[in-house]
Amino acid sequence: MTWRGPTYRTVDGERIDGAWCHVWQRSRWDAEYHLDDLIVFADGAVRCQDRTDLAGLKKLLTSGRISVTRPGAPALPDEPSKWRSRHGEPLTPEGFLSEVADKIEELNGRPTTGQRCWEAIRRYQQEPEERNRVLLRDAYLAVPPHRRIYVLGDMDLQDRPLRILLTDLGEAVDGDGPVVTADMHQESLDYFRRGDEGVAREQERRAVQYADDPSGPGQSAVISHQTVFPQGWPEALGLFVLRNDYPAQIAFAGGTYPSVLHGYWALSAADAADRRLIQEAPSGREAHDLGGRAVQRADWPAIRLAVMAGLLRAKFTQHPELAGVLLSTGDATISYTGFSDSPFWRDAPDSRGRNWMGRLLELVRSELLAELSLGGHRDPGSSTVAWKSTRSQI
Template sequence: MAWDGPTYRMVDGERIDGVWCHVWRRHDLGTKYYVDDLVVYADGSVSCGAEDLPGLKKHLDTGRLALTPPDAPVKLDERSKWESRWGEPRTQESFLLEVADRVEELNGRPTAARRCWDAAGRYAREPSEANRELLRAAYLAVPQHLRIYVLGDMDLLDRPLRILLTDVRTHVDGDGPLVTTEMHESGLEYFRRQAEAIAAAERQRAALHADDPVTAGRATVISHQTVYPRGRPAEPDLFVLRNDFPAPIAYDGETYPSVLHGYWALSAADPADRARIREAPAGRDAQELGGQVARRDGWTGLRLAVMAGLLRAKFTQHPELAAVLLGTEDARIGYTGYSDAPFWLHARDDRGRNWVGRLLELVRSELVLARET
């Protein structure tokens, strides 16, 4: 059973991330089961009618949800535990631990596997009996069907851990090799090498990502398309980022009443159409006119450069508007709307490219550079 994602739901304007996997759900009015998506969210809520982790446990206990098809044959691994390359069977208890682990992961907190790695590293640095017991507890906290994969080592699996947790002169798992002092030392050396490799990778990553911000940026700023039947407020705000905001722009030898006027006029093939669009009463009128005329050759390849040029002209020629854009600091800018093509918008489906928002961020960085030079 594999987890997939990402997915999310919105609660009071806040995005709650989640992941999902398949389970078998019993029909409300019968005994047959069908496949359904069990979604687990960062706030601990669960779909399939379970609502939360206690509800999920109740649904599993009563058979309302099942982890495998109820009529599926049980597949047994007849090899010894030491030789087996399969995890232990998934039980309802271990699955609930796995679900709780997904919640930790969604919240950016250490998972059981991460805590096990940390305990192994601590024991390798200081091989005391107290640290060995902490490692044992961390290993047993990993859902039992996932323990064999906890190290991510497809050759040795979790055997270095099982050796370290077995006393000297005792067989691993009862049917494995007899543990020696040398085997214990080899297990400790395994984790020392892993720690050195991880540290080297982190140093390399730090060098390669040296220009990445070290602190979190501002939350995303969303520029919504809004109608002001009584006129826009006198105080400039995020509405000035809109392409239909009336701000005369001198660009390429002409003056346009707004970015929309300039964009759609420059898209037209016929000079007469360009003039009509430029003189439209409002930006949305210019957009509607522009959408009805023949497009100039190669417009698809030119449109981003034209939009960037118009936005650059708008904010360099109007310092009061530039101040609003600079006020967004390093926030990602999402540009929404219902009149523009998804190519320009911060939209939910995969057609939304948010190019206006991205170009606004580019112009903002150019304004910062100009201010500091």
């Protein structure tokens, strides 16, 4: 079965995670089978039109109300040899019920039958004694039959190394395969050993290559809301200073602007008269409206990210008190929301939102922290050294 998710339901304010797959359900009205969604939840609840549990699902499968294979579909031809077959066991109601039980364990963060099988493999590797081989066989047979060929995650050998290891010496694997010898058992153990060595090498490689990855979860996300203050901006500084329309005079690219929005939209305009008009607008939002109506310079789409980054650097390096507010967000993700800016800049509740403002604020925050940590010095009248070379072109 192919499981999809995530999904969930809420019980007494608590989120219960779930997953779903397709089954065929027989209609009460015409006795015909129709494709339907079967949803399984972490608390063991099962829903397919009606709500039930594992015991109820077993009755539905036994009665034929639910079918896990398409009714009326031609049966698969018999395999000429189980050992040579590249297909797993057929999906049965019993096997599907075991898979649903596994899915419930997975949703709860508990080991599945496949993971317990790997635990048994590790145990047998450490102590290759007969009692551990018996435990391994039990763990392997607990895996839903149609899922056993995937338990090792090997698309070439599938589960053959396990089937060899679990076959007694002198017996044929699967009844029609090779007769097992002690050397074959050792080859299977060597297969798992080589896999462990490969995993260890990859983990070591990733530890080196990903050495700068965060070692743990960061702070909770900070949301920068677009807010209107009819009585004027508050005197006590808060997260609202992260907004681009917050009045903070900045010197940038040879000009002076009352806010980031003034600077951004003035620099976007192709005509010098429009630039001056935007620059002198009474508020950031009015500058935005004027800039949106003006003809943009031809290269604006290619340079606008760099311009915005430069304006933000100027704002927070030229106003240390505002930099303190930005630094107070720590390593939190900054979600820049609102309704006036395009989805390119803000975090919109759909696939269009790219949150570039939030990402640039995080970048500038990191640069400010680096200067404090490394003892660097920045000329407050400039944003970056690289930007100086392009000032005259804007």
